[in-house]
Amino acid sequence: MRNYDAFLLDLDGTVYWGQKEIPEAVDFIKKLKNKGLRYLFVTNNSTRTKEMVADQLSGFGIPCTPDDVLTTSIATASYIKSRKPDAHVLYIGEQGLKQAMETAGFSYDEEHPDFVAFGMDRQITYEKYAKACLAVRSGAVLVSTNPDVALPNERGLVPGNGALTSVISVSTGVRPIFIGKPEPIIIEMALEKLGTTKAHTLMIGDNYDTDIMAGINAGLDTLLVHTGVTSQAALKTKRVQPTYALESLSEWVL
Ligand SMILES: [Mg+2]
Missing domain, CATH: 3.40.50.1000 (HAD superfamily/HAD-like)
Structure with a gap:
């Protein structure tokens, strides 16, 4: 070693x-x-904020602050920022992604976004998919937090973010940029x-x-x-x- x-x-x-x-x-x-x-x-895991992760790890007795955590949501925000600091973004995901996008200072834009940022969303709906697909067809760059097709939980293997993202890529024919x-x-x-x-x-x-x-x-x-x-x-x-x-x-x- x-x-x-x-x-x-x-x-x-x-x-x-x-x-x-x-x-x-x-x-x-x-x-x-x-x-x-x-x-x-x-x-x-794009669903949680770095504070939520640090809290959990601290609870296990692990020395950890939010600064010791890099989630795919934060990485996705950094990636978009490196390409366009004042990007307009249509983001679909849970708390972790929302916080990362807001912290990066992006404007939430459903009409003319530069990017669609997609992460695990356990409240996904047809309407959210429709907005994402229309934006991608209008030229928005599709960025997805991670390609995991399945996720283990107590019930077995359930759909992961790669599987959810595939609805947009299959419908539009546009391949996502995966970050995780x-x-x-x-x-x-x-x-x-x-x-x-x-x-x-x-x-x-x-x-x-x-x-x-x-x-x-x-x-x-x-x-x-x-x-x-x-x-x-x-x-x-x-x-x-x-x-x-x-x-x-x-x-x-x-
Ligand atoms: Mg693991």
């Missing part, structure tokens, strides 16, 4: 399972803090936020197809922990292997 200056951490399946913390991960993050190593939580993992965009923003380099940063997650692929796509070393989605058997079938694979974060020597 090499020494790294900074760590990007996935949340669900890596740091906690739903409402319950993963003790090995909590200990690991406390050690990072004590050693003065930098870390950032990078999540594809496995796209490298969010990883590059994370590095910029931490002020660290690819060579000195490790991407850690439980899901090969999102976390590990994001790290690989961005050119980072990666650590897969088998505390969530990707089993050892599933990992064996992958052509490109992560730099490291461990049963849990207690095996990582800091």
Whole structure:
């Protein structure tokens, strides 16, 4: 194991399972803090604000402030801002996306938006889709927070944001720009936020197809922990292997 200056951490399946913390991960993050190593939580969940995420992590005893959290909603706002600082945006999503768009200072515009920003919306309606499709057909750039096609919850696998976004892309024939993992965009923003380099940063997650692929796509070393989605058997079938694979974060020597 090499020494790294900074760590990007996935949340669900890596740091906690739903409402319950993963003790090995909590200990690991406390050690990072004590050693003065930098870390950032990078999540594809666009529904929550960074304050909501930080509150939950603090409740688990994890040292965390809102500034230690990069959600796909914040990354989506940063991406749009980099392309057009005073953009008019039609945004469809939950609290996390709404707050990110408002904080970025974008004008909400249903009539002539420059961008459609789409994130997970459990109150999605036909009318919202109609507005998004009409805007995209009028030339608005379609940006979607993350491509996850399915999401695990207590009922099983339910539709994720990639599946919801597909209604707009199928209807308009326009391919969205995805921001979240496995796209490298969010990883590059994370590095910029931490002020660290690819060579000195490790991407850690439980899901090969999102976390590990994001790290690989961005050119980072990666650590897969088998505390969530990707089993050892599933990992064996992958052509490109992560730099490291461990049963849990207690095996990582800091
Ligand atoms: Mg995960």
